[in-house]
Amino acid sequence: MLRTVMFTLVAALVSLDITVFGQFMVSRPLVCGPLFGYLAGDIKTGLWIGMIVELIWIGSIPMGAAIPIDVTTITILSTIWSIALPGDQRHGIAILALALALPAGALFRQLDIALRYFNIRIVHWIEDGLEQGKDGRINRAIHIGLLLVFIKSFIFYITLSYAGIWLLSHLLPHLSETLLSGFELAWILLPLVGFGMVVVNFRSDKFPYFR
Amino acid sequence: MRSMNGNKKMLFTIYWRSFFIQALWNFERMQNVGFAYGLLPLIRMLYPDPEKRKEVLLRHLGFFNVHPYMVTIIFGIVASMEKDLTEGKSVTPEEITMLKANMAGPLSAIGDTFFWATWRPFTALLGASLILFFYDVNTFRGTWLPPLFFLVSYNLIQLPFRYWSLKIGFQLRGRIVRVIAGMEFQRAVNTIRYAGLFVLAIVLIYYLAVFAPGFNEKVIFGAFFLLTLLFGYVRVPPLILFYGTVLLAVGLAWLGIY
Numbered sequence: 252m253l254r255t256v257m258f259t260l261v262a263a264l265v266s267l268d269i270t271v272f273g274q275f276m277v278s279r280p281l282v283c284g285p286l287f288g289y290l291a292g293d294i295k296t297g298l299w300i301g302m303i304v305e306l307i308w309i310g311s312i313p314m315g316a317a318i319p320i321d322v323t324t325i326t327i328l329s330t331i332w333s334i335a336l337p338g339d340q341r342h343g344i345a346i347l348a349l350a351l352a353l354p355a356g357a358l359f360r361q362l363d364i365a366l367r368y369f370n371i372r373i374v375h376w377i378e379d380g381l382e383q384g385k386d387g388r389i390n391r392a393i394h395i396g397l398l399l400v401f402i403k404s405f406i407f408y409i410t411l412s413y414a415g416i417w418l419l420s421h422l423l424p425h426l427s428e429t430l431l432s433g434f435e436l437a438w439i440l441l442p443l444v445g446f447g448m449v450v451v452n453f454r455s456d457k458f459p460y461f462r
Numbered sequence: 463m464r465s466m467n468g469n470k471k472m473l474f475t476i477y478w479r480s481f482f483i484q485a486l487w488n489f490e491r492m493q494n495v496g497f498a499y500g501l502l503p504l505i506r507m508l509y510p511d512p513e514k515r516k517e518v519l520l521r522h523l524g525f526f527n528v529h530p531y532m533v534t535i536i537f538g539i540v541a542s543m544e545k546d547l548t549e550g551k552s553v554t555p556e557e558i559t560m561l562k563a564n565m566a567g568p569l570s571a572i573g574d575t576f577f578w579a580t581w582r583p584f585t586a587l588l589g590a591s592l593i594l595f596f597y598d599v600n601t602f603r604g605t606w607l608p609p610l611f612f613l614v615s616y617n618l619i620q621l622p623f624r625y626w627s628l629k630i631g632f633q634l635r636g637r638i639v640r641v642i643a644g645m646e647f648q649r650a651v652n653t654i655r656y657a658g659l660f661v662l663a664i665v666l667i668y669y670l671a672v673f674a675p676g677f678n679e680k681v682i683f684g685a686f687f688l689l690t691l692l693f694g695y696v697r698v699p700p701l702i703l704f705y706g707t708v709l710l711a712v713g714l715a716w717l718g719i720y
Contacts, residue, residue: 270484270487271482271484271485271487272481272482272485273481274481274530274531274620275613275617275621276582276612276613276616276617277613279582279586279612281586281589281590281608281609281612282609282612282613284609285605285606285608285609286609289605294605295597295605298593298597298605298608299593299597301593301609302590302593302594302608305586305589305590306586306587306590307700307703307704308700309583309586309587310579310583310700311700312574312578312579313578314570314574314578315527315570316489316492316527320701346708349704350704350705350708353701353704353705364489367487367488367489368488368489370486370487370488370489371488371489371490373486373488373495374486374488374490374491374494374495374523377495377523378520378523381516381519381520381523382516384512384513384516386502386506386512386515386516386519389495389498389499389502389519390499390502392486392495392499393482393485393486393495393496393499395486396485396486396487396495397482397485429712429715429716430712430715430716432715433708433711433712433713433714433715433716434708434711434712435711435715436711436714436715437707437708437710437711437712439673439674440683440686440707440710440711441704441707442594442669442673443669443683443686443687443690444690444703444704444707445590446662446665446666446669446687446690447687447690447691447693447694448690448694448700448703449583449587449658449662450659450662450691450694451691451694451695452579452583453580453583453655453658453659453662454695
């Protein structure tokens with residue numbers, strides 16, 4: 252219980268780095284994977300999951316107003332879930348966790364969009380304040396913005412860490428040996444997909460601005 | 463001399479505040495609050511009269527959106543222009559608003575291309591290759607090396623760039639366009655791109671040598687890599703590629719091939 256709360260606090264802090272503070276890349280899969288792997292007690296699983304997610308989604312970037320699927324969520328949840336689950340086929344379990352974490356990443360993105368619509372109200376609140384000469388509202392609004400993302404992430408991660416582990420531990424006994432060995436194969440095939448995405452990302456026709 | 467130190471302190475304040483540029487990103491005016499937040503200390507200093515200050519702050523709450531790293535250039539230019547405006551030099555508020563709108567597009571294109579699409583993938587690829595090279599070495603204890611290497615090498619470029627571009631924007635203003643053009647981002651992008659492809663070739667060969675046990679596996683893995691390349695080029699989304707690969711692997715296991 253206390254461990255999960257600690258994971259979630261760290262996850263909520265890290266999630267600030269995605270958009271609202273700094274972009275120092277602490278929230279990238281390559282960093283989050285090993286970080287949460289270390290916290291949960293299996294750094295190697297975290298490293299591999301982080302590498303897979305980082306490379307496969309290497310080309311999805313927040314251009315202009317576009318918001319891509321949240322790779323931070325995918326990495327954090329699949330790492331925590333897969334390490335918490337019992338079983339011998341460790342790599343197969345990790346792929347199962349990943350497959351379930353992708354919808355969670357899409358959900359996180361939807362919540363992010365909802366919050367960015369809610370922020371419009373705060374903008375109007377600032378403007379009303381400025382009309383009355385309260386320019387300190389700008390500072391306070393920034394703090395509110397950070398706090399909202401923190402709270403949103405905290406609730407999201409604590410709910411989904413429990414829900415995911417509950418769901419996966421009920422699902423796992425029903426899965427056949429063959430299915431899990433297929434997942435084990437996916438564990439070593441997925442980095443190849445990542446390599447392919449790196450080549451596609453570095454292709455020459457991708458940079459229209461400089462042409 | 464005193465005003466020089468004052469400028470430096472102010473620039474550092476703006477630099478720190480520029481990290482929060484997206485803290486209140488909204489679908490109506492995007493980074494407007496972040497921009498006003500960055501300039502607030504300067505505007506409070508320049509306009510002791512609350513009535514005039516209100517006007518300026520409302521002006522900066524208009525639509526604004528730029529790549530989060532490139533915003534410091536605009537902060538630098540706007541800070542210098544706002545200063546001139548209070549000193550009665552030939553600057554109008556409309557010019558400042560225009561400049562914000564006109565520079566955001568081209569600067570975002572540079573930021574997206576260089577930082578998001580080139581420098582981050584490149585440092586991430588180097589970090590990932592460290593994971594692969596050391597994954598099976600049980601005596602090696604440097605599991606922190608890949609993420610640390612990625613963080614340090616990535617931020618080594620962007621953090622100084624953000625401060626430097628703020629300073630140079632403040633000093634040079636409009637002339638900064640020539641500095642940016644002279645930096646030859648395109649050359650850097652091309653070089654890093656080819657370096658990235660070179661590193662990837664080594665990583666791929668190493669992967670096939672170490673992680674594909676027999677000759678048959680090496681051939682299958684190699685063919686699978688080419689297949690993902692093909693799907694990637696026709697822009698199949700990563701999500702589909704992920705589930706497709708898992709399905710394929712399960713199919714192979716079910717058929718007893720693997």
